[in-house]
Amino acid sequence: MKIFDYEDIQLIPNKCIVSSRSECDTRVTLGNHQFKMPVVPANMQTIVDEKLAIWLAEQGYFYIMHRFEPNRRATFIKEMSDKNLISSISVGVKKEEYCFVTELAANDLVPDYVTIDIAHGHANSVIEMIQHIKKELPTTFVIAGNVGTPEAVRELENAGADATKVGIGPGKVCITKLKTGFGTGGWQLAAVHHCSKAARKPLIADGGIRTHGDIAKSLRFGATMVMIGSLFAGHDESPGELIEEDGVKMKEYFGSASEYQKGERKNVEGKKMLLPYKGSLADTLKEMEQDLQSAISYAGGTDIEAIRKVDYVIVKNSIFNGDRI
Ligand SMILES: NC(=O)C1=CN([C@@H]2O[C@H](COP(=O)(O)OP(=O)(O)OC[C@H]3O[C@@H](n4cnc5c(N)ncnc54)[C@H](OP(=O)(O)O)[C@@H]3O)[C@@H](O)[C@H]2O)C=CC1
Ligand SMILES: Nc1nc2c(ncn2[C@@H]2O[C@H](COP(=O)(O)O)[C@@H](O)[C@H]2O)c(=O)[nH]1
Secondary structure, eight states: OOOOOGGGEEEOOOOOOOSSGGGOBOOEEETTEEESSSEEEOSOTTTOOHHHHHHHHHHTOOOOOOSSSGGGHHHHHHHHHHTTOOOEEEEOOSHHHHHHHHHHHHTTOOOSEEEEEOSOOSSHHHHHHHHHHHHHOTTSEEEEEEEOSHHHHHHHHHHTOSEEEEOSSOSTTBOHHHHHSOSSTTOHHHHHHHHHHHOSSOEEEESOOOSTHHHHHHHHTTOSEEEESGGGTTBTTOOSOEEEETTEEEEEEEOTTSHHHHSSOSSOOBOEEEEEOOBOHHHHHHHHHHHHHHHHHHTTSSBGGGGGGOOEEEOTTOTTTTOOO
16 A cells, blocks of 8 residues: 655646636535535534534535534524524434434434544444434434544445545644554545545545645545545634734634543543634635636546546655745
8 A cells, every 4th residue: 555645645637628717616415415615624613613504504515513512413403404404413422422313313303414423433332323323314414433444434334324534633633643653644645545445435534634735635535525624723703712912813723632622631632723813714715616626627627526537646745845835
């Protein structure tokens, strides 16, 4: 298996077949719905809240609400369905989560998407939760993770997952690799590639996206959708706290396994950081869409399928030539 990460890859252009980048179509289908872009903000408390989730759904973007306000989830599903918007929530694997899923079914509250969100997703606890959701809510699209191996993708798919999420430790606020020595940090793109060979269903690349070009690279190496935290942190709409020091505005971004999220120092595998304030999320999403349209044009196509087939070279950490954006 070849080992590489986002920085090590350059995609090779094909002859352009559009007269304007605006002709390129960035839409993607996941489950029964089509979305504007193959990108989803991370289901983390400093990245998404209900207000932003509603806005994203209204604008035609995919979203996944986090699971850290568990008692709000049923009401949220109801409110989204009253507004005729897609509902997409997260669950864990503890006992009370089984009861929650059963109660949803009993109350005829059927979310469109449920993401099982735990650190080490290649586990019987996740397999059993997939089976429980599929039994209680058979029409719900189930995303399961996180994993980092083809074996895990296969097992979760066989248990009934409709998509799997790949990425153990490549995240910006992740310290799993430092605390445990395990993960896909430093070779996340190769792990996505490796897992995609085994996948028969959509795969979500999660963590390690540092530039918009990394989205195109994820698609090239087998992702259907890309989950992003840090690039979406720091906006007006981001729930993280705004902090101003010496006239410089910053917003906080913390890991779901950080002590700030957990409220205690137990099994901490995440940290907090301050990121520069970036203004409006709508502007960032627009720029992301334009960059992806441009990537499609370099791929020589008119939609994201074109990116999946392009050639590439491995240029081991040299593409920035010392420059950073
Ligand atoms: N993508 C990534 O690389 C990572 C993401 N995270 C994020 O942090 C949040 C918290 O994750 P998590 O700690 O799983 O959630 P929880 O604290 O809800 O743990 C879920 C359950 O899984 C058990 N569990 C968790 N990790 C392991 C493990 N390594 N081995 C055996 N059992 C385990 C927990 O038990 P117990 O606590 O007693 O072990 C608990 O019962 C999630 O949102 C997750 O996405 C965290 C780390 C890595
Ligand atoms: N190891 C940890 N990973 C975490 C934690 N909280 C979230 N995450 C993962 O990071 C990505 C976002 O990555 P980014 O590079 O785009 O910022 C997120 O989707 C989770 O999978 C954590 O505390 N520890």
